[in-house]
Amino acid sequence: MYRIRFHGRGGQGMKTASRILGTAFFLQGYEVQDAPRYGAERRGAPIFAYVRASKDPINERGIISQPDLVIVADDSLVPVPGAGVISGIDAHTVLLINSDEDPDTWKQRLNFNGSLFTLPVETEARAELRFIGATCTGAAARLLGVISRDALTQAIRQELAELGDAIVEENLSRALSAFGLMEAHAGTVNAGSVVSAHDYQRPQWVDLPFDQARISAPAIHAAATSIAVKTGLWRTMRPLIDYEHCNRCWWVCSTFCPDGAINVDDEGYPHIDYDHCKGCMVCVAQCPPHAIASIPEQDAQAADNEEARA
Amino acid sequence: MTRKLLTGNGAAAWGARLSASDYIPAFPITPQTEIIETLAGWIDNSDLDARLVTLESEHSMITAAAAAASTGVRVFSATSSQGLLYGMEMLYTVAGWRSPFVLVNVSRGLASPITLGPDHNDIMAARDSGFLQIHCATCQEVLDSTLIAFRLAEHTRVRLPVIVNLDGFYLSFTREPVDIPDSKLARQYVGDYDAENIRFRASAPLSQAVAVLGGSPYSYFRYESHLAAQDSLEIYHEVTEEFNQLFGRQYDAIDCYRSDDADYVFVMMGSFATKAKEAVDQLRDTGFAIGLLRPRLMRPFPAQIFQQLLACKKGVAVIDQNLSMGMGGVLHSELAASLYGQAHAPPLLMSYIGGLGGRDISSEEFFEIASELRLSAEQGKTPPPRLLYTKTELREVRKLQAVAHVERQDLDEGNTHE
Known part of the structure; x- marks a missing residue:
């Protein structure tokens, strides 16, 4: 059985990517299970999706703890512990990372000796990553080696049909180009085996001890803890206020911000709290004089760094 | 179709x-x-x-x-x-x-x-x-x-x-x-x-x-x-x-998987039961005569069918994905009520609680349940119910509690996050 895990951020299309790959397997005559996994849905938060494919009916369910292939659409997720990107990887696992950096750097960084591929940057300007799902899926399909160009094409047409021809063609061209790029590595991914009952690692069960309610009630014993959680780290796009054009209406952007991350000062100018702005871009859409621009977070951070150096 | x-x-x-x-x-x-x-x-x-x-x-x-x-x-x-x-x-x-x-x-x-x-x-x-x-x-x-x-x-x-x-x-x-x-x-x-x-x-x-x-x-x-x-x-x-x-698809009140010739049986409901199927296959490969019964019907409860299917089995492990506070697994209780006093009822009916809130149940855990089941049958003793919970999981909870404790102290001392 093939066990594949996609990692990305909410909004980068990992669920769709897993469905494209699932459908491609299905068209190749495989039994398939594909599913996304996330908490309360939100743009920018780490999510993963998984695909199982086998010639036999699939009885396994839930998270994949020992993946054969791990696909990372956004390399900023690798160091995020909650994203679980490197969970369960070993020498058998193939890693595919969308990153500017070269494979050797990643291998060294992760102390990983297996097969690791990066997606060349040229395949997409690393901004909104609108097509990263299709790109990753195309590369993944070739690395698996059991999915034909036709099956991949048909799967993309099926899964994206509702988005219209232009978007389908754009995705298709990215996917097929990535499929082509991995030609030399076709079939690098090997199907994994099942956990045998002959020789298995015994679970270390514990008897849960009794704790008094003052310990065991699920209460948060502190106020305003959401301030400590820097949800700004989820942002893939950054809203940037152009104060020259801001007409100080004093309320529109700050009222529409679903996270209360825009504060207005005494002079009526809004200020974005980038520690907590998740980059939903509602303010960009709402601003009456169009004074809020939307720029890729990565570019914004690079500019910040420049400024800091200067 | x-x-x-x-x-x-x-x-x-x-x-x-x-x-x-x-x-x-x-x-x-x-x-x-x-x-x-x-x-x-x-x-x-x-x-x-x-x-x-x-x-x-x-x-x-x-x-x-x-x-x-x-x-x-x-x-x-x-x-x-x-x-x-x-x-x-x-x-x-x-x-x-x-x-x-x-x-x-x-x-x-x-x-x-x-x-x-x-x-x-x-x-x-x-x-x-x-x-x-x-x-x-x-x-x-x-x-x-x-x-x-x-x-x-x-x-x-x-x-x-x-x-x-x-x-x-x-x-x-x-x-x-x-x-x-x-x-x-x-x-x-x-x-x-x-x-x-x-x-x-x-x-x-x-x-x-x-x-x-x-x-x-x-x-x-x-x-x-x-x-x-x-x-x-x-x-x-x-x-x-x-x-x-x-x-051409049969849906009996109880789905039986390799249970006819089994000495031991898992009993589970819902989608996690397909994981048990997988574990049954692996255990069978080691010569372990085990099967799975999965009730499709909870109401009406197919008590008589359970009585027939479990007659003369050596031991049963019920894995409940629910918890009745102060009692334990609901399916375990209902099965016990169905089997009590019946001729040829299995002498051992073990209770496990697992999969609460979607907590995964690993293959290794199914293997371990099977192993405990056989050991208990051989010893003629019924062990107490068990929550499927590992040392690692408890350690993670303890870590969160330690953080909560510090937060509480901070609050008591008037410190804030700002």
Whole structure:
């Protein structure tokens, strides 16, 4: 059985990517299970999706703890512990990372000796990553080696049909180009085996001890803890206020911000709290004089760094 | 017939569509909402000739469902978890109206603390309501059970609403290959809803909210519902037999997997049971004579079938994905009640609690349960119930508690995060 895990951020299309790959397997005559996994849905938060494919009916369910292939659409997720990107990887696992950096750097960084591929940057300007799902899926399909160009094409047409021809063609061209790029590595991914009952690692069960309610009630014993959680780290796009054009209406952007991350000062100018702005871009859409621009977070951070150096 | 990839939610929606549901009262809740969204999309595209109405709560939604069913139309609805509990008063009430409809529940753990992952405490809370319950393990079963549920609910000897249960995430958001039955054949199978004397009309008013003071008539009505629920086991057998003849898929009240020649048996409900199937295969490879019994029906409870299937077994491990505070696993209790005092009942009935809030159950854990089962049978002792919980998990909780402790101290000392 093939066990594949996609990692990305909410909004980068990992669920769709897993469905494209699932459908491609299905068209190749495989039994398939594909599913996304996330908490309360939100743009920018780490999510993963998984695909199982086998010639036999699939009885396994839930998270994949020992993946054969791990696909990372956004390399900023690798160091995020909650994203679980490197969970369960070993020498058998193939890693595919969308990153500017070269494979050797990643291998060294992760102390990983297996097969690791990066997606060349040229395949997409690393901004909104609108097509990263299709790109990753195309590369993944070739690395698996059991999915034909036709099956991949048909799967993309099926899964994206509702988005219209232009978007389908754009995705298709990215996917097929990535499929082509991995030609030399076709079939690098090997199907994994099942956990045998002959020789298995015994679970270390514990008897849960009794704790008094003052310990065991699920209460948060502190106020305003959401301030400590820097949800700004989820942002893939950054809203940037152009104060020259801001007409100080004093309320529109700050009222529409679903996270209360825009504060207005005494002079009526809004200020974005980038520690907590998740980059939903509602303010960009709402601003009456169009004074809020939307720029890729990565570019914004690079500019910040420049400024800091200067 | 078409075979395509569908989520459990998509399969439930197809079940409603192929059953030609007329009326769909709705209220959104994760992880169920996709069912209603799918049906709404079909109605918009004229793929489904039905009326979908969004209500202001599940309490109203269940009431609307049963009220519509009382007028003689076919009704489908869906909910989950907190939503099912919000509608709980009406769940009990409308079951007594004897107006049949089908409600899909997408299982999700209950607050507190609040979660999105699946377990069966929500559906178990509806256990005594008078709704019949069909529990599914695959997306295919979700679709097929929805068709079967209409036949069961509307049968003249049953006339009770039916809940079709599927696990959140593990089925609701998981795509699997599903055979979508031919719509004409499906229509032929479910047939027309003959409401007989259940004909609530504005022009001919009648009351459903009957008050009976004094326990005697009350007992009569309540016990009649119980008899109908018990009787429905036979009807379930009939309607699934017919389903098998038309579609070639057999849905016994209890799904038996390699259990005939087994000395030991896992008993589990829902989609996590397919993991147990996988473990059975692996254990069989080592020569371990073990099998799996998965009740599809929770109400009516197939007690007699369990008695037959478990006769002369050496030991049984029940893995409950629910927890009755102060007692333990519900399925374990019900099975114990069914087996007590029966000739040839297995001498060992072990209880495990696992998969609460979607906590995974690993292959290794199934192997270990099997190993404990055999050891206990050999020693002739029943060990106490066990929660499937590892040292690592407890260590993680302790870490969070240590953080909470510091937070508390900070707060007491007047420190803030700003």
